[in-house]
């Protein structure tokens with residue numbers, strides 16, 4: 445029962461230093477967030493000891509009384525939060541949730557059509573090295589060359605030509621709402637299933653600040669750890685109870701063995717929090733922050749320095765900075781912002797002339813900072829720090845000092861020691 449610092453000082457030091465890093469940097473990776481202490485508590489709990497293959501009330505192991513309560517709560521909360529008839533909260537991650545969705549909807553060799561990876565889609569939507577690209581035939585739709593948006597008439601034409609069995613709506617890097625009604629109409633026209641992967645924008649949907657894909661889609665999958673602000677994991681919901689059996693069996697035993705009950709308990713708590721008024725207020729700050737960032741990065745001085753944002757703005761929690769006209773590439777921008785104390789990731793922009801390991805863009809998101817407490821004043825300041833850095837030739841120490849003022853003002857996990 446000795447503490448971690450005694451048993452394994454090297455790993456204890458990693459935890460310590462990582463807590464310090466999260467406190468000292470401004471986290472702006474669009475897919476990241478900070479979970480509340482209550483979620484950390486479940487994840488570090490004795491529930492990690494429990495095997496519970498099966499589903500509540502139908503387990504292959506004894507002693508599941510308590511974990512059954514946790515999973516039933518998580519299921520009910522997921523259904524209620526997203527207005528779904530069915531939920532499965534067992535997927536270990538977004539990728540395994542997606543593997544289960546395809547497993548349930550189609551057979552090996554059938555065709556899927558999602559947004560191409562180069563234009564903001566996800567690996568699990570048909571990338572050739574991923575299971576989705578290996579098991580299924582893949583057609584992809586892209587963004588319009590002029591608008592850099594998903595134009596539904598183009599998606600329709602592509603769907604009519606390719607006749608996929610599953611159409612995928614959803615993205616990892618795209619700054620606009622999707623037209624779920626139009627996706628549904630296209631799927632119906634060709635007799636395809638519609639699967640929406642709302643991993644990125646699920647928190648906005650939960651807060652009622654983004655159109656919901658649930659009424660339009662056959663199946664909706666999501667991660668729980670991005671805008672939704674919960675533990676690293678996935679879940680699946682559907683309006684269609686008829687798919688329940690297939691989806692459950694695709695998750696277990698199709699994709700997974702024992703569920704991670706400590707994560708499922710943490711998921712239940714995160715879903716409870718996401719149904720509350722404070723969560724909605726937080727998501728409003730997420731959107732406001734992204735909007736302020738887009739505005740600052742399209743101001744005349746930014747445009748003059750070769751900076752822009754993809755589609756000229758954002759409807760969601762992220763901005764895709766377009767550096768095609770800037771001497772600074774995506775990798776250099778990521779490194780430069782790191783020096784200033786801001787963590788982002790380089791990201792290809794649509795029709796990117798630079799190679800994928802370099803790119804001409806960065807993806808910048810606001811969920812983690814909104815969770816940290818940032819509002820419009822702080823996001824205005826962060827946006828100016830970013831614009832000033834990306835314009836080039838700035839005093840890095842001065843920018844680092846501005847970041848430090850913000851991190852000092854909004855302490856992360858006060859009192860927590862790992």
Ligand code: PLP
Nearest residue numbers: 537538539566615616641643667
């Ligand atoms: N789906 C989308 C749209 C994503 O952006 C991601 C993660 O980035 C995933 C699925 C996969 O989630 P995970 O990393 O939990 O497997």
